[in-house]
Amino acid sequence: MPRAQLTALQVLVAVIAVGAWYVLTTYPIFGKVWLPPFFFSNPVDVAAQIVAWFATGVIWKHLWVTLLESVLAFVIGSIGGVLVGFWFARQPRTAAVFDPYVKMANALPRVVLAPIFTLWLGLGIWSKVALGVTLVFFIVFFNVYQGVKEVSQTVLANARMLGMSERQLMRHVYWPSALSWMFSSLHTSVGFAVVGAVVGEYLGSAAGLGYLIQQAEGIFDVAGVFAGMFVLAGFVIVIDIFVTLIERRLLVWRPPAETRT
Amino acid sequence: MRSLVQDRDRTATASAVSLAGVDVAFRLAGASTFTAVRDTSLAVADGEFVAIVGPTGCGKSTLLNIAAGLIAPAAGTVDIFGVGLGGLNRQAGYLFQADALFPWKTALENVAIGLETAGTPAREARQRAGDWLSSVGLGAFGDRYPHMLSGGQRKRVGLAQVLIRDPKILLMDEPFGPLDAQTRQIMGNLLLDLWSADRKAVLFVTHDLEEAIALSDRVVIMSAGPAARIIGDWRVALARPRDISEVKLDPAFHALHRDIWHVLKAEVIKGYTQAEGA
Numbered sequence: 001m002p003r004a005q006l007t008a009l010q011v012l013v014a015v016i017a018v019g020a021w022y023v024l025t026t027y028p029i030f031g032k033v034w035l036p037p038f039f040f041s042n043p044v045d046v047a048a049q050i051v052a053w054f055a056t057g058v059i060w061k062h063l064w065v066t067l068l069e070s071v072l073a074f075v076i077g078s079i080g081g082v083l084v085g086f087w088f089a090r091q092p093r094t095a096a097v098f099d100p101y102v103k104m105a106n107a108l109p110r111v112v113l114a115p116i117f118t119l120w121l122g123l124g125i126w127s128k129v130a131l132g133v134t135l136v137f138f139i140v141f142f143n144v145y146q147g148v149k150e151v152s153q154t155v156l157a158n159a160r161m162l163g164m165s166e167r168q169l170m171r172h173v174y175w176p177s178a179l180s181w182m183f184s185s186l187h188t189s190v191g192f193a194v195v196g197a198v199v200g201e202y203l204g205s206a207a208g209l210g211y212l213i214q215q216a217e218g219i220f221d222v223a224g225v226f227a228g229m230f231v232l233a234g235f236v237i238v239i240d241i242f243v244t245l246i247e248r249r250l251l252v253w254r255p256p257a258e259t260r261t
Numbered sequence: 262m263r264s265l266v267q268d269r270d271r272t273a274t275a276s277a278v279s280l281a282g283v284d285v286a287f288r289l290a291g292a293s294t295f296t297a298v299r300d301t302s303l304a305v306a307d308g309e310f311v312a313i314v315g316p317t318g319c320g321k322s323t324l325l326n327i328a329a330g331l332i333a334p335a336a337g338t339v340d341i342f343g344v345g346l347g348g349l350n351r352q353a354g355y356l357f358q359a360d361a362l363f364p365w366k367t368a369l370e371n372v373a374i375g376l377e378t379a380g381t382p383a384r385e386a387r388q389r390a391g392d393w394l395s396s397v398g399l400g401a402f403g404d405r406y407p408h409m410l411s412g413g414q415r416k417r418v419g420l421a422q423v424l425i426r427d428p429k430i431l432l433m434d435e436p437f438g439p440l441d442a443q444t445r446q447i448m449g450n451l452l453l454d455l456w457s458a459d460r461k462a463v464l465f466v467t468h469d470l471e472e473a474i475a476l477s478d479r480v481v482i483m484s485a486g487p488a489a490r491i492i493g494d495w496r497v498a499l500a501r502p503r504d505i506s507e508v509k510l511d512p513a514f515h516a517l518h519r520d521i522w523h524v525l526k527a528e529v530i531k532g533y534t535q536a537e538g539a
Binding site: 152154155157158159160161162163164165168172173176177180252253254255 | 331351362366367374375408426
């Protein structure tokens with residue numbers, strides 16, 4: 001499909017969805033407004049709210065807080081995941097000992113940790129960062145662990161025959177392999193960092209997009225809730241574009257995945 | 262006194278690779294073991310090009326891994342230039358059958374890494390890697406990643422990666438196996454060209470008898486596994502330098518091929534029946 005046509009169709013989906021939303025919340029059909037504005041607001045009010053946030057500049061502070069929390073969660077979670085992933089992959093005995101606990105911790109719905117983190121770390125950004133870290137850590141950890149374990153045996157034998165010491169193997173073989181696995185999950189882990197930040201804010205905070213949504217919900221300001229959701233969606237898309245750019249730069253050596261358009 | 266002199270003489274003329282009474286066994290599930298190679302002795306003189314031919318799954322590659330020090334024999338001894346081998350064979354370069362290039366390094370980096378591990382400064386290593394890429398005909402491809410190269414080009418990079426370290430012994434495990442017939446011929450000629458420059462000892466494993474005769478000084482035939490052993494050893498008296506496509510037209514080539522194939526055929530059939538039965 002040509003690029004222009006694709007874009008046109010993508011825009012069309014948005015137009016139809018928003019149009020339907022507007023019509024169903026504004027005009028009675030068969031004598032009835034099918035989506036009561038009290039529960040569904042309408043696109044005009046939501047747009048007005050978004051414009052107002054940006055015009056007054058209120059939103060920047062919240063965006064900044066959410067961004068900061070997400071970035072911190074991502075960075076700390078990734079560093080932890082890489083270190084522990086490497087450690088476990090190179091020390092099978094340690095991995096075996098910790099295995100049930102890792103599985104247990106990973107199976108736990110992380111949201112239940114939010115109250116604990118709030119208790120420990122207060123209402124500031126660190127309780128949100130902690131929640132994000134618990135989400136990011138496991139994704140990165142599992143990928144790095146896999147990446148180190150699944151280094152091609154031939155490549156490894158070749159590296160040995162080329163005279164690599166244990167340290168050089170780390171640097172030239174294990175590390176790039178683990179990183180490639182980590183970056184292949186970059187979108188997921190960045191997404192989870194944002195989820196951790198927003199959910200944390202929603203459950204108790206003084207700033208951030210989650211806080212904004214929670215505040216609006218508290219006073220039945222549905223337009224505010226939707227506006228918060230749209231800003232959040234835009235925020236995630238922008239971050240995702242950045243991640244894609246970084247990924248392209250770092251994984252140039254990878255064969256392109258077979259895609260058909 | 263005399264014996265001492267003799268000993269020194271023997272060391273000076275010791276084989277590049279010498280396997281004596283080598284057994285290779287793998288542990289299977291449970292307590293049983295699988296003997297891949299039994300009581301095999303083989304010597305490769307310095308500067309000699311020896312090809313090992315045998316049916317699929319006969320343990321040819323295993324023998325190569327023994328000479329490389331990647332696996333240890335269950336019995337027997339391995340001497341490299343008269344010295345017992347413990348651990349990796351530091352004097353050998355190994356060209357693998359499967360892709361063994363580092364996918365995250367460019368062609369140039371892949372070739373340079375062999376020098377960098379030995380402590381050569383990065384600049385010098387890169388420069389020499391560039392020269393080596395040129396001599397395998399890939400001078401303009403230095404910044405390509407392996408996935409951007411064809412199978413034949415990857416083999417060329419692999420060859421440069423191994424040769425840049427100037428190993429005294431070259432171990433090759435069906436290096437041109439996955440390539441098409443024309444590319445194999447070209448690669449074979451390239452290998453002979455590079456080899457004739459400094460005549461390393463070569464141990465070349467292949468299942469292709471024609472390739473073996475065309476390239477080597479000696480062809481060694483292995484029996485079908487398990488417990489494979491060497492069942493034949495022929496000297497190839499064809500003149501060098503050779504061109505692979507031309508040498509195959511030589512009557513002496515045909516005569517030798519017929520002799521060896523006579524022995525090999527039975528083993529190939531045995532190998533296939535076993536593989537089918539398994």
